Amino acid sequence: MKNLISALILCFAAQTAGALEITALSTAAAGGAVKGDFTFGAVTVKSISYENGGVVMPFTENKGKTYTDIKLLSKSLYAKIEACFKNGFKKGGKEPAAPAVKIKSFKPLKSKARVANAELSFDGELLVVAGVMASRKEEGTFWIAFPPDLVFRDKAFKSDVESAVIAAWAKKEKK
Numbered sequence: 001m002k003n004l005i006s007a008l009i010l011c012f013a014a015q016t017a018g019a020l021e022i023t024a025l026s027t028a029a030a031g032g033a034v035k036g037d038f039t040f041g042a043v044t045v046k047s048i049s050y051e052n053g054g055v056v057m058p059f060t061e062n063k064g065k066t067y068t069d070i071k072l073l074s075k076s077l078y079a080k081i082e083a084c085f086k087n088g089f090k091k092g093g094k095e096p097a098a099p100a101v102k103i104k105s106f107k108p109l110k111s112k113a114r115v116a117n118a119e120l121s122f123d124g125e126l127l128v129v130a131g132v133m134a135s136r137k138e139e140g141t142f143w144i145a146f147p148p149d150l151v152f153r154d155k156a157f158k159s160d161v162e163s164a165v166i167a168a169w170a171k172k173e174k175k
Helices: 002-016 075-087 155-174
Strands: 024-030 033-040 043-051 054-056 060-062 065-067 070-072 101-108 114-122 126-134 142-145 150-152
Touching: 033 075, 043 075, 054 075, 070 075, 101 155, 114 142, 114 155, 126 155, 142 155, 150 155
Parallel strands: none
Antiparallel strands: 024 033, 033 043, 043 054, 043 150, 060 065, 070 126, 101 114, 114 126, 126 142
């Protein structure tokens, strides 16, 4: 019995480790919908809305096209966001560690400016599509364009993510 309880605690800890936690929320009503800026430790996703009984993630419009640059990957994060809209935000304990960022894939593009899209996973729960941009000033150098609704609260964390994406793209490009 003791081993079973230990195994259950270990499974629960493994499931909750690395999960994004909502650390702050600011809301506003706009056009009949409730919108909020949700902070997940080191990053904030702006303009998440709750419409017709569902969570709607922000999107980017460019030249008449709509792009969903920020997506939810887990039902548990969806449920946390939905609960905040329904029941209000309840501040938790201490500030969580910066989320683990994993580069899931690159999708090369035919553009001279935006050479690829990089899909980044934050703790396996939030997917962000960032642009790998070719520098106009320095041949062969790149910078990262994040969606406008994604804000990094920690400049060092943002710099680390940018460096990792650029290094991974340079390595992929050499192959």
